[in-house]
Amino acid sequence: MLSRTYSRRVDRVQAAVDALELPPAVYRTCPFEPRELVETGLRQWLRCCGAAMLDRQVIGMPSFAVDEAWHGLILCTERYAAFCRRAYGRFLHHHPQGGELAGSARRAGSMAEQLRRTAVAWSFVARPGEECVLWDLDVRVGVPEPWGAGTRP
Template structure:
């Protein structure tokens, strides 16, 4: 899982753009699940994770069908979405559905387990201290019939690996 730590000002720029994003009513036309506030929280958390991954040219997995549908709705608001991407990331965040990425986007070719692993790593980079992640089991909480998600065991294992790598002295030290 190759996601490097990135500078605080980049995190601040992404967080500012995500918090200022006005989610238009059109987003909810394809995303019927309630409460919307929870789905919107998941969308905002995922957009923050995407910023960490995009900087390192990585593709992360989408752990929530409800958030995926909300993101699709946002993408369809093309002018608003393009402005958001420019403000948050300085570039466009493309959607690479399974099997739809160009060959040069090699990180999209990995398994969903790998992509979810990168999502978990990205969350560890952008989460505020003590901030819980709504993404891992969001679908179960909003009534998605066939929920997606990331098992708590996988989240714990990846976070333990991240912590272990952070505790190891680097070769440069």
Template sequence: MAGRGQARTVGALATLDLPDAVFRTCPWEPRPLIVTGLHQWLRCCAARRGGRALGMPSRAVDEAWHGFILCTRLYSQFCRRAYGRYLHHHPVGVTPAGMAGEPAHAQLHRTVAAWAQVARPGEICVLWDLDERLGLDEPWGVDPAVVAALQITARRVPWRPWPT
């Protein structure tokens, strides 16, 4: 993992204590696995480039993120510490200005590329198949072959911090 911005995010995550309210709409177990996924997602967000949206690969993590966002004060403080500004959520079908009509797979590809930038050596990403592991109906996810191919390409791209 490279960069001061990513180190800032890791530091903010290290002290983050998520209240039970975060999981009101995320009832699946084991909760520690979902927390790992949420932490990995928030680290990926630190590697976002050019304000372009990342694709969410896990419904369980998306629900936990929604719950975190609803803890407005905690989420706002975390964002300032982790990213230097508020990190907005763009639900499926609602994209930032100038990105209308972008296919979901392009956003998921950016998530895989972001993971390649923030993963610790040997760290396994739970985001790609978390919903299947949890037994969710209609699981989201990213095919392992796609992840492998994209990670090879993503590792060739030098890390650049997210502008603050």
């Protein structure tokens, strides 16, 4: 059973993600359609990040398309920083493979471990009856080399 404090923090993340306005600039490097599906995936990812941050865990990104949209959001630096403060109480850094600080990759574990933690994070933030689109989104939007297909833990 989740503690009340944890539940309140997850609720805060959910509310901030729901309120986040995503300008067209988010999609400059993410040409995949339908955009609404990519947006759903990005919002689900940001909610998973909130659960992971509460437990000080590193999770893995199962979707190239969502990763590209996240990059676009990060480039809206002021908007992204304000969102992170509201949702997480601190900045959510992006650590692409090969770009992390020394020792970070070892602490994060393998990508398989990170993806398993993503699935666990989803179990904490999923709304009743909500489908997680992160795992097959790349196939659904036509990413040439999909990341998540077949990797669902």
